Amino acid sequence: MTQFLKSHRCFDCKDCNNKSPITKSLSDKHLEVLNKDRFEVVFKPDEMIYKQGTSATHIIFLTSGLAKVYIEGFQNKNLIIKILKEGEYAGGPGIFSDTRHHYSISALKETTACFIPVENWKTLIEENKDFNMDFIRSLNRQSIFTFDKMMSLTQKQMHGRMADALLYLSKEVYGKPLFELVLSRQDIADMTAMSKDSAIRVLKEFQSEGIITEQAKAIEITNMQKLENISQFG
Amino acid sequence: MTQFLKSHRCFDCKDCNNKSPITKSLSDKHLEVLNKDRFEVVFKPDEMIYKQGTSATHIIFLTSGLAKVYIEGFQNKNLIIKILKEGEYAGGPGIFSDTRHHYSISALKETTACFIPVENWKTLIEENKDFNMDFIRSLNRQSIFTFDKMMSLTQKQMHGRMADALLYLSKEVYGKPLFELVLSRQDIADMTAMSKDSAIRVLKEFQSEGIITEQAKAIEITNMQKLENISQFG
DNA sequence: TGTTTACAATGATATATATCGATTTACATA
DNA sequence: TATGTAAATCGATATATATCATTGTAAACA
Numbered sequence: 001m002t003q004f005l006k007s008h009r010c011f012d013c014k015d016c017n018n019k020s021p022i023t024k025s026l027s028d029k030h031l032e033v034l035n036k037d038r039f040e041v042v043f044k045p046d047e048m049i050y051k052q053g054t055s056a057t058h059i060i061f062l063t064s065g066l067a068k069v070y071i072e073g074f075q076n077k078n079l080i081i082k083i084l085k086e087g088e089y090a091g092g093p094g095i096f097s098d099t100r101h102h103y104s105i106s107a108l109k110e111t112t113a114c115f116i117p118v119e120n121w122k123t124l125i126e127e128n129k130d131f132n133m134d135f136i137r138s139l140n141r142q143s144i145f146t147f148d149k150m151m152s153l154t155q156k157q158m159h160g161r162m163a164d165a166l167l168y169l170s171k172e173v174y175g176k177p178l179f180e181l182v183l184s185r186q187d188i189a190d191m192t193a194m195s196k197d198s199a200i201r202v203l204k205e206f207q208s209e210g211i212i213t214e215q216a217k218a219i220e221i222t223n224m225q226k227l228e229n230i231s232q233f234g
Numbered sequence: 235m236t237q238f239l240k241s242h243r244c245f246d247c248k249d250c251n252n253k254s255p256i257t258k259s260l261s262d263k264h265l266e267v268l269n270k271d272r273f274e275v276v277f278k279p280d281e282m283i284y285k286q287g288t289s290a291t292h293i294i295f296l297t298s299g300l301a302k303v304y305i306e307g308f309q310n311k312n313l314i315i316k317i318l319k320e321g322e323y324a325g326g327p328g329i330f331s332d333t334r335h336h337y338s339i340s341a342l343k344e345t346t347a348c349f350i351p352v353e354n355w356k357t358l359i360e361e362n363k364d365f366n367m368d369f370i371r372s373l374n375r376q377s378i379f380t381f382d383k384m385m386s387l388t389q390k391q392m393h394g395r396m397a398d399a400l401l402y403l404s405k406e407v408y409g410k411p412l413f414e415l416v417l418s419r420q421d422i423a424d425m426t427a428m429s430k431d432s433a434i435r436v437l438k439e440f441q442s443e444g445i446i447t448e449q450a451k452a453i454e455i456t457n458m459q460k461l462e463n464i465s466q467f468g
Numbered sequence: 469t470g471t472t473t474a475c476a477a478t479g480a481t482a483t484a485t486a487t488c489g490a491t492t493t494a495c496a497t498a
Numbered sequence: 499t500a501t502g503t504a505a506a507t508c509g510a511t512a513t514a515t516a517t518c519a520t521t522g523t524a525a526a527c528a
Contacts, residue, residue: 071381071384071385073385073389074389074466074467077389079384079385079388079389081381081384093374093375093376093377093378093381094374094378095374096367096370096371096374097371097374097375097378098378102377102378102381103381122367125366125367125370126363126366129360132359132360132366133330133356133359135370136330136359136369136370136373137330137331139370139373139374139377140327140328140329140330140331140373141327141331142327142377143327143336143373143376143377143380144327144328144331144332144336146377146380146381146384147305147315147327147336147337147380149384150305150313150315150380150383150384150387151305151307151313153384153387153388154313154387154388154427155307155308155311155313155427157484157485158484158485184505184506185505185506185507186505193388193389194485194486195485195486195487196505196506197485197486197487197488197506197507197508198484198485198486200506200507200508201485201507201508204507204508232308233308391514391515392514392515418475418476419475419476419477420475428515428516429515429516429517430475430476431477431478431515431516431517431518432514432515432516434476434477434478435477435478435515438477438478
């Protein structure tokens with residue numbers, strides 16, 4: 001008989017709480033609301049967590065692993081809009097509007113996602129002013145992030161966009177200049193809105209100019225200053 | 235002595251109410267909160283309503299006219315993200331996060347904007363659940379709109395992007411296939427993330443193919459079906 | 469009326485980027 | 499170890515787009 005585990009890693013939202021800034025302002029009572037109907041699912045690399053177009057019934061928190069959030073376009077062309085890491089959540093803009101997912105999320109490595117019903121999230125919004133404001137603030141930060149990305153993608157050429165993507169991975173996702181590369185070349189192309197071949201070429205150029213070093217499945221940024229210059233003027 | 239008029243056009247938010255869906259759920263009491271400290275300013279064409287980078291202290295409603303919302307990039311390259319029309323509002327993602335404006339808004343023709351202090355807006359959010367949900371919904375719809383734009387700009391080539399811009403103007407801004415063109419060629423270029431010269435060229439091509447007709451300061455879409463095809467496959 | 473000025477248009481050219489075909493490499497599996 | 503398969507690489511080429519220099523046009527103005 002199939003067993004659905006309530007929790008693989010987290011036994012209670014209280015334990016998870018310190019990982020996710022968004023839930024900071026919740027009282028024990030409200031953490032219990034969050035905890036009540038949640039369930040966790042473990043995804044293998046490349047498995048889909050959300051599928052664009054499906055019904056948006058749950059908010060997800062990543063309790064472990066890494067996932068890519070991407071919009072599926074025409075002719076198999078995707079655009080990766082962000083990388084989700086442990087402790088971060090994703091609702092998607094459809095949550096309270098048309099209740100559909102406007103992007104897909106898939107696991108980049110073994111990843112655990114915690115699913116929280118939208119109705120419970122709504123309860124928190126309605127009953128806790130601070131949480132509500134934190135949520136709105138987080139939506140706003142999302143927008144600012146998206147605007148930045150849009151400017152990078154539409155106004156810089158390939159080298160500048162690639163620099164931005166590498167800086168994003170290094171600074172915001174991993175927090176260090178040497179990081180494992182779970183993304184394929186195609187993924188990197190999808191982050192920078194260029195063809196796979198171009199992504200390969202630009203990365204090679206960065207390597208031969210000593211800006212990055214690639215060994216096995218890792219990338220190290222060896223000349224951060226130069227990369228930031230390229231980001232700014234490329 | 236300089237006179238600051240409380241209102242040029244609207245005497246009370248109650249009168250304005252039917253124009254703006256976002257305020258639909260407000261009671262008389264809360265409309266009074268909205269009304270209390272608001273003030274209107276008339277802008278001449280090309281004048282700046284918000285300047286990117288400045289302090290985000292007010293939400294604005296357009297009570298008349300038309301304005302462009304755009305992000306100022308590097309080397310004078312701007313990206314127009316939307317056109318604001320009568321009854322619509324703009325807060326900007328900085329409102330409740332870093333209290334800075336992340337985009338500029340300037341008038342495209344004589345335009346009246348009503349300024350509402352952020353604190354009053356916040357009061358409404360905190361005291362009226364329905365309004366709060368409407369506001370969140372509206373933020374979400376904004377995000378969906380931005381995602382769509384980002385996909386258009388990064389995954390379509392010039393003709394497709396131009397088609398999208400024209401369809402946007404026709405369907406969402408003016409609501410009809412014949413409309414006055416208050417935008418310059420540079421503006422259109424800034425909407426479609428291409429150079430001014432390219433924008434001119436693509437528009438000329440659309441004209442010679444009978445997709446649009448341009449007379450004086452107006453554009454008419456004469457072959458909507460064809461334009462939609464170009465939008466989809468270009 | 470002529471003159472200025474900003475905007476629009478256009479052809480020639482340069483540049484950025486995508487595409488294609490052919491190899492190579494890495495890795496999983498028999 | 500052999501072998502199949504997907505991913506990465508690379509050069510040649512085609513295409514899309516920007517840039518530049520020039521001309522045209524129409525509204526504003528002296």
